[in-house]
Amino acid sequence: MSPASPPTASATRDVLAAGAVVLRKDAVLLVHRPRYDDWSFPKGKLDRGELAPVAAVREVSEETGVRIRLGMPLASQRYPNGNRMKSVSYWVGRVVGDPDVGGYLVNDEIDDVAWVPLDKARKRLSYSFDVSTLKEALAVEHRTHALVVLRHSHAFSRKAWRKDDRLRPLLSTGRHQAERLTPLLSAYAPSRLVTSSSLRCVQTVAPYAAASGWPVQEVDGLSEEDATAGSVVEVVDELLQARESALLCTHRPVLPTVLDALGIEADKLAPGELLVVHHRKSRVRAVERY
Incomplete structure (x- = not known):
């Protein structure tokens, strides 16, 4: 399975927006906009430099007061918006x-904001494309969890570092990268944080750990020096079987073993780049790349 990447402002002239089909028991969360007199899903435009998952969570909170985490990605909608798409x-x-x-x-x-029963939501929604999106969401409504696979942020050059490589830290740009990862990681809300014990990986996950309050588990078997196929597969299998979303941070040489254990085909991740692997019952259902 190859990961999918969302559109970016540089790749399209479309007005970019993001939202969520928020499901709870037998109801879906809908909003009414008086300007258009319509009922739809909470959504809104991306702020400058904002990633779509971050915007989706922010917009749901702003328009409904409800905090969410993101589950399975759905097909995007594209339609006329004035003289643009x-x-x-x-x-x-x-x-x-x-x-x-x-x-x-x-x-x-x-x-108006309302939890609308599913048997009434199709009639309440104002647009046929929203009805189609609801149908798609219900087809994948079984709860999934996310495994975020992250390569550590920019670190000091290996050639310029004279001490134990496990202690090689992030550059200032890498620390800034790590800070900027926090809202993106928060959109998927991993509660199990597992990282290589090398300092550059620990520093990469530290800002999200501080913001979320979840503890960090440092694993020697995910480091460049100590990783083996067995140690990596053991960690991946454990996280796939857990009933919670998780974050795994490691190094470029270790990532192929991680992806192979997940059955994912992907180009090399750049420093600070990540994959969001949606899974259920140890099976990968969708992959996103940021």
Whole structure:
């Protein structure tokens, strides 16, 4: 399976937006926009430099007051928007915390938010393409978990480092990269954080660990010096079988073994680049690349 990458501003002139089909029991979260008098999924435009998954989570929170994590990616929508086209990236959304929308303060943009029963949602939705997206979301509604496979951020040059390579730290650009990873990782909300014990990997996951409060597990068997096929496969299998989303951070030479264990074909990841592997019952269902 090859990973899919979302459109970027440099690759399209479309207006870029993102949102989520947030499912809960037998209901879906919908919003009403008075300007258009329509019912649709919470969504909105990407801010400058913002990645689509980050925008999707932010927009759902802003338009409904509900915090979510992203599940399976869905087909994007593309339709006319004035004299341009609009491209909307969607995911299945899962509620994190309180699903109550009773306290949402309505405004000129969104004047109603509701959990609509699925048997009524198709009629409530104003657009046929939203009905199709809901149908797709329901077809993949079985809960999946995400395994985020991350290559550590930019580190000091190996040639310029005279000490133990395990202690080679991130550059200032790498530390900035690590900070910028936090909102993207938060969109998928991994709660199990596993990393190579080498300092550059530990430093890469540290900002997200601090923001989320989840502990970091350092594993020698994911380091360049100590990784073996057996140690890597053991970690990957354990994370696939766990009933939680997880983050695995390692090194370029170790990544092929990780991807082989997952059955994924991918080009080399750049420093700070990651794959989001959606899985259920140890089977990979979808892959995204950022």
